[in-house]
Each structure stands twice: as C-alpha cells, then as structure tokens.
Amino acid sequence: MKTTKSEHLKFFFIRNAVPLLFFTISALAIPLSGFSLAYLFEELLIRLSRNAFLVLSLLIPILAGMGLNFGMVLGAMAGQIGFIFVANWNIVGTQGLLLAAIISTPIAILLGWMCGIVLNKARGREMVTAFILAFFMNGVYQLVVLYLFGSVVPISNTDLVLSRGYGIRNVTNLEGMRNSLDNLIPLTLGGVGIPLATFILIGLLCLFIVWFRKTKLGQDMRATGEDLAVARSAGIRVLPTRILAIIISTVLAAYGQIIFLQTVGTMNTYNSHEQVGVFAIAAILVGGATVSKASITNVFVGIILFHLMFIVSPTAGKVLFGDAQVGEYFRVFISYGVIALALVLHAWRRQSDKDRARARFRNTSSAT
C-alpha cells in the first residue's frame, strides 16, 4: 500500500491535531489580548522555568508504557513536606531548597515505590488508578499535615502552626527561599531577568533523560512499555522495572514542585499539589505527546503553547465577552478538555492503526 501525498498530509494533521489546535487558538488570541511580545516572552520564560522540571518528570513512565503519571502528585506532596520542615527550621536561600530536596527524596521514593506496586496490580489501567490513588494520598497528606504536624511531629515555628496548636496553616510562607535558585546566577538580558541556574538544572535533567534512554535500564523500560509479555519472556524483570520508572518520576516531581514553589514564593499547603498533575499532563499533551510516546521537544512546545494560552486567554476573554472570568473559566475547561481529547484521540488512533495493520496483512497474505 502506497501512501499518497494527500494521505500524508492528512496523517500529519491527525498526528499533530492537538498542538495545531492550540497554536491556532493562541495565534488568534494574542492580537486580541493586546500584550506586547516582550511581555509575553518574559512571562513565558518564567513559566518555562517553573514548569519544565515538573513536566519532564512525566517522560520516564511514558517510556515504560505506564501512560501519563497522574501519580506525580505524590511527588509534589513529598516536595511540600520538605518545604514545611525547612520553613520550620528557618533555613533560607539555596541551602533551604537543597535541604527540602534532601528531605523530600526518601519520602518520594517511598511514595513512588508504593504507587508502583499498586500500578503493577492494575496493569493496563495505570492512569485512572494513579489518578484515584492521588486523591487517596491527598487524604493521607491532609491527615499528616493537618493533625500530626505540631502534635506528633514537633513543629516549633508558631508562624506555621494553626492557632489551635497543631496542624499547618493554609498558607506556608516561603519568602526566605523565594527565587533563590532563579537569582543564584544573576543575568539580565534587555531588562528581563533570566533564571539561569534554574534553566541549567532543567538542562541537566534533559541531558539525564537523553542519557538514561541509552542505558540498559532505559532499553529495558522501552521494551517493557512496548510489550510486557515479550519483555518478560526475554528475562527482563518487568515489574521491578516499572516500579523504578514510577519512583524516578515521583522523585523528579518532588524536585519539580520545589522549583515551582520557589518561584512562586508561597505555598498553599493544602492545594498547591492538587492541580500539578493535571496541568503538567495537559501541557505535555498540548505539546503533541501521546499516552505512549513523548519527547523532550513535546515538553517544551507544550509548556509554551499551553501557558501562552493561559496568559492571553483572560484578557482575550475580557475583550471578547467583557468579562475576564470567561477566560479564567476557559483555561480550566481547556486543561481538562485537552486531556479528554488526547485520550480519545489516542484510543481512536490505536484502533485505526490496528485496522490498517490488519488490512495490510490481508493484502499481503491474499497476494501470496
């Protein structure tokens, strides 16, 4: 079967439907919003530095065939617990960030290991399982932070604790660590501050992922993701491999959340982690990734397109409908919508791939 040129073009549109859609929406909304390009550039730079680490943490589970890791919320919780301790001890600056990362690592490993075991029991339904698991762990997190911190776990800093004597306040102030990583290596270009150190970290993570794919472990994960049964019969220990993938992702998500919160400067103790998974996953899907295939390019294209829309849609909504709320509503609607759309597209594409493969098999076999 030869593919014609028009089929080729159709294929290109089908494969890149989501990024193209977002590109079109942004292209229409930018002039409506009236923002200057310099402003947009600066905003995008901040958002890239905030989100890239989090979104990159999704790549390895996709490699291992476990889909989009909604369980990264667990990593975000670990990062936040690290922050609570550091804020309690009043450690500031990059040392504070480093210590938060160190504290969150074992917690993230433990949570990731647990999540991996659960997901191994729910093979083929990883995404919905991880999604619900994140809800469950949110309850556990609330129990720990709201009741055990200050009572069982000693918290000496009264600014952190609720007036009743135990439990952490709704807002944890991270002022002492705010932008400490971003400004570690000061650099301004044309009046725009560049968070160079953060980008160096992100670059290192990209290098790590590129290297990781070339390792034996990366190859094993690819094999496991492509076909679990075949990988197993070749002697690869598939279940531990899958657990490792989730642990790595969870730990990276913990670090990602730490980087995210240091650029924000405050932490919504009970909410900051909740949306992390949905927004990161929406971003990577907007970048053209699918449930089974994602690249570093997808991550960056996705963050740029997704957040570009976040920036321009409230103002564009205000211009169009006279109400900024419309744009606000629009972006929540869009992030869930894009996840649903991507999942439907994925299922549909897999089915049509299968049909094409059968059709090709029929053609070749009847020819012989």
Add this chain to the structure above:
Amino acid sequence: MENQPILRVEHVGKTYYKNRVLKDVSFTLNKGSILGLVGENGAGKSTLMNILFGMSVIAETGGYEGKIFVDGAEVLFLRPKDALSAGIGMVHQEFSLIPGFTVTENILLNRESLHHNITEEVFGERLATLDREDMKKRASLAIQKLNVDLDGETLISELPVGYKQFTEIAREISSSRTRILVLDEPTAVLTESEAEILLKSMRNLADAGIAIIFISHRLDEVLSICDKIVVLRDGEVVLDTKVGETSVRGMANAMVGRQTKRIEQTKAVKDENAKVLLEVNNLWVDMPGETVRDVSLRVMQGEIYGISGLAGQGKLGIANGIMGLMLAGGSVIFDGKPLQLNAPSESLAAGITAVSEDRRGVGLLLEESIEWNIIFSALQNQSGFLKPILGGLLHIRDEKRIEACAKQYVKDLEIRCTSEKQKVQELSGGNQQKVCLAKAFETNPKLLFVAEPTRGIDVGAKALVLDALRKYNRENGMTIIMISSELEELRSICDRIAITDRGSIAGVLPASAPSEDFGLLMMGKVDQVEVSA
C-alpha cells in the same frame, strides 16, 4: 556423529486433570541433526514441547512422568529460564518480538552489549549505556549464520511475516549457549520461497552443530530436511524412523490412521437434482488465528456438510465470516439470493444460525436460566414468545409459552438440570452444549452452523449431541454445516467433508473416503488424493 545423544527423552508421560495427553514418549536427538516431529492437533506435540521448555503450566498441573537427559545428565526444568540456560532455544508459533524495536534490538533483547562506565560501578549494570556498534556486529553475525538478507536497522513492524520468523531464529542462535533449537511450525506463515530459504538455513545451522526439533504439518518439508522423524498420535509415539524409511503416505497414515474403528454408515447418496442451498465464492475472512483466504464451496439442501482441517487453517473462520461476526469479503449466495456480509442481523434474518465454538463466551448467557437461553435468539431476532397487552400497544414476554418450550427441549435433548429455571453456568459442558443447540433449533433455521460441538464434553453427551443434530437434519430437513477438528466424528455423521488448508479448501471428499486421504489433504498434499467434487 557422536555416540552420546545431546537430548534423550525417556518414557515421558503427562496427564492434565486425569486426562492423559502423553504416554510413554521416548526418542533421542543427536548433535547436528534435525528431528521432524509430526502429529495431528491434540496429538501431544505442544505438551511435549512445554515439558521440554519448562513452561510453568506443567509444574502447576502436577509435573510429568519419565526423564529427560541433556548431554547425558538428567534435567528438570521448572522455568523457561532453566531450559534456556541448559541451551534449549524455542521459536514459537506466535511471534514474541517487539514491534517498535529494530531487528538488532530484538535479536539482542536483554542481552545487549554495554559500554562500561563509572555509573555502572555505583548503580549496577543496568545503568551502563548500550554499545550500539557492537550490537550491530553481533546481530549481523547471527543473521549471517542463517544466510538470509535481513537489515538489522529495520523496525519489526515494517517487516514481512517471513522475516519476523528469521529474526526470532536469529535471536535464538545469537545466544552462544543454544545447542538445541525447537521450531514450532515455522513455515506455517511463510510463502514458499521464504520457506525454502528457511529450510536451507536450518541445514546450515545443523551443519554448524546445532540440534533442531522441527515441528511441521508440511510432510514434504519434513521429508526433505529431517534426519529422523517421530510421529505422535493421541500422546503416543506411533512412528520413530530414519527419513529414508518412510513416505508422505506412510506418515499421513501413522498420523490419522485408526483403521480398526468402524465407521457408521452414512445416509444414502444424495439426489442428483438436489438444490444448492449455500454457494460461497472466493470468501475471505479476517479472523485472527483462523484466517480464511479464498474459500469456495457449495452446500446442498438437506445435507450435513463437514468442514475439518488443522487448527489455524481457517475452518472456524468460514462460519464466523458468513455469520457476519468477523470482517469478510467475497460472494455468498444463500437460498438463491445474495447474502450481505458483515451484517449479523442479515444472516440471521435469512435463516442462518450458528452454534459458536466459544460456548461460554459467545454461545450462552451464563448467569441466566436455561429457558431464557433457549428462547433468547428467537425472541430477539424473530419476536417470538411475545404477547400483546393493552390492545397491542405493548408486547411482553409470554412466560407460559417460554416455560413450555424450554420443558420440551429439556426432555428432548435430555438436558440434565434441576429445572428449566436453573442457571446455565451451573450445568456441565455437555448440557451447556445442548442448551446452545436448543437455542439454535428454536430459531428454526434453514441452515445451521455448528462449530466444535463436542469439544470438551464427555462421551455420552457427545453421542446425544450428534444424535440431536442427525435427528433435526432427517426430520426437519435442516441443512447443517458442522465444523470440527475431530475427523472421525465428522465421518460418522456427515455426507461430505471439506478439508481446509492455508485458508482455502484443499478438497472435498465423501465421508466414506479412506482416512489417510483426509490426512493427506490436511497436510497440503492435494496432488496425492483423488478429490471428488
């Protein structure tokens, strides 16, 4: 040849849940020689290979009897890994390749060459990077041994079927340990030219000292390449001979020959002027594992037409295609009118009903009562068993008639149950099959497909099922197409029997033809049989 055989199998036997599938099997295999293992479906080949390869299903069902020696030392494989490390490599019928990987990556799956570096010292071997150059070399070495033209950088998903087979074999021989190679019907999916290349490479491998067990249904291939032939029938070795001492006919005879068994007299020869009820031309059906490529057949009104053939040769696909359950093409003329394919309701409306080979999956509503199951098709498709209420505004089920109908079938077909309200899942396999038949009979079809009606049921129930089919054929004039892998059973009830091979009909014989002719047709040796239309 050395005196010590590389593999010696002694008195191996196996039962699954009191059901004996292997009995006292013994043979030897020498270094560098090729052993052809031949037998019908269900003769015990797969079980024997499962034992040899240490598949967990064997240990889980109570192990096996007898002993296996590799290089003179007794071995007991509990896991495939044990067999692998003893040097036994196996190429299965289903491909175990990763479609998104290249040929090289698949050949060296989990045996990749590695660059050694510092991270490896700290975190273990899995964090060493892959040495792609060396992998390429090793893979092409294995491909060279096979002497085929295969590019290591091609993705598996883009390869033709035959080359996937080569990739699998290359994977086994790239492991330096492999000394015994088991090929399970490797030529079944190949074109003739590909099969030829494969046979040549097998000879090359044998000359290089690898012992090969070659399982095949293509008897001429077995004759042309093997040094030694073992034929299994009903779990026993019926023929163990050097290749020069037998012929295709001899092997076919050994495989199916049960000459002692008396065959029930079939019905008198049909009326010459009988009407053609079903005419199928160039039918293809896309049924995974049972692909039908090009089938043409004519079934007469009032006959019982048998279709047999080895597993995977398309016999099951024919019924599923005509019933519209699997994607199909070609032309089907039923009762003088063309039948629309790929539309199950069309086939049903035309008066064709099928009893599926998948009794529990497709055939029955397991959690419903017997009476519900029996009337289900008739109610759904022909609006039977309904009565009008509120002056014809609504129709509701006529419970009285349903009960009466079910009671009648329970009596007629001797369905063993507590009452017709009993749930179908509580019945034995034979009684479930009777419910399936009752359901089909109740739609009063002009043509009935029955697929594997006696699979997995006991002897008494078998006779009842066959009797019921015969009775409905004689008394109601129902035309029946019966698909079964049990040739003897078909010969006891059918008028004519068609044999499928490679997705086409290899030939149609009257049921009274000698059994070795059927065997030859199954093996694809059409030229040696005089086929009557």
